Amino acid sequence: MADPDNLLAGILETALYAENLDAAEAFYGGLLGLEKITRQANRHVFFRCGPGVLLIFNPKETVVPPPPQAFPVPVHGMTGQGHVCFRASATALDFWVEKLKEADVAIEADFRWPNGARSIYFRDPAGNSLECAEPGLWGLNPGDPT
Template sequence: MEITMPATPRLDAVLETGLYVADMARARRFYETVLQLEPMFDDHRMTAYPVGPSALLLFQQGATHQTEVLPGGSIPPHRGAGGAHYAFAVAAASLDDWRSRLAAHEIDIEGEVRWPRGAVSVYFRDPDDNLLELVTPGIWANY
């Protein structure tokens, strides 16, 4: 007997990126001061920031190890630690301003790459050792 698989539905976007931080107050100072993000939600376990059509979620390490029961359902446990990587899309014309902003906050740029399609990436770290990237258009076919 042959099994027929249903058609694969399309993924539209990455809507949330979650990072785990050791010290939420320290992480919030970094993201709100250096990157000028404004929280759209925060509670005892997380802070959420809007970034374009997506959300950057900071989770307090250890605060998501148990199921979170909400009025509308439950969120399964999850965990992680620093050392992740993620990239923010930025306009090519803003890259020098970002370099200056990082320097003003005494944040070291650890690397820089000019990609074959013309994009430029600048790499630096947050206080939890996550590798952040600022990247201009042209890195991928869809950006």
């Protein structure tokens, strides 16, 4: 059996990429209401999301090697659209469907998985696929933050 102190306890952060950080900031901070942690010029904007952090990077900036005095984070990035799924209760899903419709954000799918959990799918301004789903999708309890 694995040592419990060495097990992964959850996802601390996840990243998406968007070239237009102003649009990303307005969408995630304004429409979705996530708390902005920080923004660094046109390189990135970070948001708090429950117990984790959502990182939005400009892919054109993260492929540039950092200057010598900067944190030694390796270059990274991607092209194309990514995906992230936000945890939401059944009541919250109803709220988000209405809020997104009011903001003219198309709901691409709204359905129940074979295990009964509901998901909705939509896109951010950069085309990333976003999902809101009940935690039961992955067998998690609604109140479990991990």
